[in-house]
Amino acid sequence: MSAADGEPLFLYLITKGRRSGAPREIEIWFTQHDGRYYVIAEHGRRAQWVRNIMAHPEVSFRVGDKAFAGRSRVIDPERDPHLHRTVQKLSETKYGWGDGLVVELAPD
Numbered sequence: 001m002s003a004a005d006g007e008p009l010f011l012y013l014i015t016k017g018r019r020s021g022a023p024r025e026i027e028i029w030f031t032q033h034d035g036r037y038y039v040i041a042e043h044g045r046r047a048q049w050v051r052n053i054m055a056h057p058e059v060s061f062r063v064g065d066k067a068f069a070g071r072s073r074v075i076d077p078e079r080d081p082h083l084h085r086t087v088q089k090l091s092e093t094k095y096g097w098g099d100g101l102v103v104e105l106a107p108d
Contacts, residue, residue, distance in 0.1 A: 018055035031090035041101040068107040075102040
């Protein structure tokens with residue numbers, strides 16, 4: 001499924017389970033900015049996938065037919081308010097929603 005501009009609507013994020021070490025995949029909305037991908041956790045640090053990346057920041061993800069390995073990090077709105085707001089606005093424009101914890105996915 002794609003947005004009106006042809007960009008895929010979903011990113012498929014694979015994290016490493018913080019306890020099991022097993023791969024965990026989720027389908028999630030995303031945006032792009034400056035060569036990086038961003039996802040937003042509606043439930044903040046309570047989300048299981050966020051807990052997984054906090055324990056193991058190395059991730060892999062797919063967008064359309066492109067696959068990436070990379071690193072993830074939580075964007076602190078107090079330390080990087082401009083990036084946090086930018087990503088929220090991009091998500092609001094694309095999906096009509098942008099509240100939550102912003103997570104950056106940087107391809108290797």
